[in-house]
Amino acid sequence: MPRLTAQSGPLSRLRDRYGPIALVTGASDGIGRAFAQRLAEAGFDLVLVARRETVLTEIARELQSRLQVDVQVLAADLSDPEQVRRIAEATAGRDIGLLVAAAGFGTSGPFIDGDLGTELGMIDVNCRALAQTTHSFARRFVERGRGGIILMSSLVAFQGVPRAANYAATKAYVQNLAEGLHAELRSRGVDVLSSAPGPVLSGFGRRAAMRITSGQTPDEVAVGSLHALGRRATVRPGLLAKALETALKPLPRPGRVVMMGKVMAGMTAR
Numbered sequence: 001m002p003r004l005t006a007q008s009g010p011l012s013r014l015r016d017r018y019g020p021i022a023l024v025t026g027a028s029d030g031i032g033r034a035f036a037q038r039l040a041e042a043g044f045d046l047v048l049v050a051r052r053e054t055v056l057t058e059i060a061r062e063l064q065s066r067l068q069v070d071v072q073v074l075a076a077d078l079s080d081p082e083q084v085r086r087i088a089e090a091t092a093g094r095d096i097g098l099l100v101a102a103a104g105f106g107t108s109g110p111f112i113d114g115d116l117g118t119e120l121g122m123i124d125v126n127c128r129a130l131a132q133t134t135h136s137f138a139r140r141f142v143e144r145g146r147g148g149i150i151l152m153s154s155l156v157a158f159q160g161v162p163r164a165a166n167y168a169a170t171k172a173y174v175q176n177l178a179e180g181l182h183a184e185l186r187s188r189g190v191d192v193l194s195s196a197p198g199p200v201l202s203g204f205g206r207r208a209a210m211r212i213t214s215g216q217t218p219d220e221v222a223v224g225s226l227h228a229l230g231r232r233a234t235v236r237p238g239l240l241a242k243a244l245e246t247a248l249k250p251l252p253r254p255g256r257v258v259m260m261g262k263v264m265a266g267m268t269a270r
Contacts, residue, residue: 011042014226017191018148019097023047023087025078025133026103028055031152031200034218035100036063038226045070047091050103051077078103078129079121088136098148099137101130106167108264119166126170131177138181138190146189148229151178153196155236155244159253162261171196175234182233194234195225198241216240 022039026032028050036046040063048056053075060071074090076083104126107114134149141147154168157175161168178194185192200216216238224237236245248256 011038011226014039014098014148014229015042015044017230018146019095019144021045021047021094021096022098022100023049023091023096023137024100024102025049026101027059028052030102031197031218031221032100032102033059034222035102035150035225038219038222039098039100040067040069040071043067043069044098045072047072047074047094047096049074049076049078049087051075078133079124081128081132084129084132087133095144096137097141097144097146098150099133099141100150101133102150102152103129104152104170106164108164108167110163111165114166122166123170126167127173130174134177134181138185138192141190142185142188147191149178149181149185149190149192150225150229151192151194153178153194153234155196155198155241155248156260157196158248159256159260161264162257163264168260179233191230193225193229193232195221195228196234196236196241197221197224197238198236198244 022044024032024036024039024046027036027048032050036048036059040046046063046069048060048071050056053073056073056075060073063069063071072091074087076087078084105122107118107122111119130151134151137147138149141149151174153175154171156164156168157171159168175194175196178192182192197216200218200221220238225235228235228237236242248259251259
């Protein structure tokens with residue numbers, strides 16, 4: 001997939017359509033960082049959110065120096081509802097028109113063998129914080145009459161997945177929320193997109209204790225998602241996601257569960 005720059009039509013279209021500022025959660029690494037880079041190249045000013053303030057500050061300095069965009073850094077732990085609430089407060093005076101909710105993490109292995117606190121924390125970050133952030137900014141976008149929202153779903157969102165059961169369940173929530181909001185908000189000037197990639201080569205696999213030896217790059221996911229925003233409800237960004245969708249689609253849902261279980265058995269470390 002070709003790299004997009006500030007002079008490219010698709011990215012320029014986004015800034016013209018949604019306004020001058022984009023907020024990206026999970027911006028310190030992986031997919032979130034790739035979104036931040038591509039949006040800055042399109043001329044968006046940015047608000048970057050993640051736990052690691054030092055990393056965010058380094059990214060902000062690089063983007064400001066290279067692309068002359070304004071970048072605000074907000075360090076926040078999205079498992080804490082109060083810190084999520086403060087994101088909206090800290091940006092109340094800014095004309096944000098695009099939300100990319102890329103924060104999230106996964107676990108792998110048998111559900112009953114996992115740490116319950118970690119599993120519940122994943123629900124907090126992947127579902128509750130995402131709902132809280134989306135609710136706040138969707139209201140703002142409706143009030144201003146335009147806006148865009150990208151929510152990160154996954155290939156695993158469309159069936160149960162043994163050895164990643166809770167993670168897949170969180171992504172099913174994201175997928176259904178995005179589909180519903182796409183229909184609810186489009187008549188009010190707000191575009192909502194679910195981005196459902198396959199395996200991604202990023203820090204996600206290490207944290208989830210998964211062996212991902214081949215996959216999509218974060219940049220492929222970001223670029224494919226930005227292409228699709230405002231044009232459809234769900235995108236499988238990149239060739240790998242489309243190929244995996246094609247392989248799974250003919251199977252009945254129980255067959256997809258079995259197939260995904262076999263895939264996860266080969267990818268999990270425990």
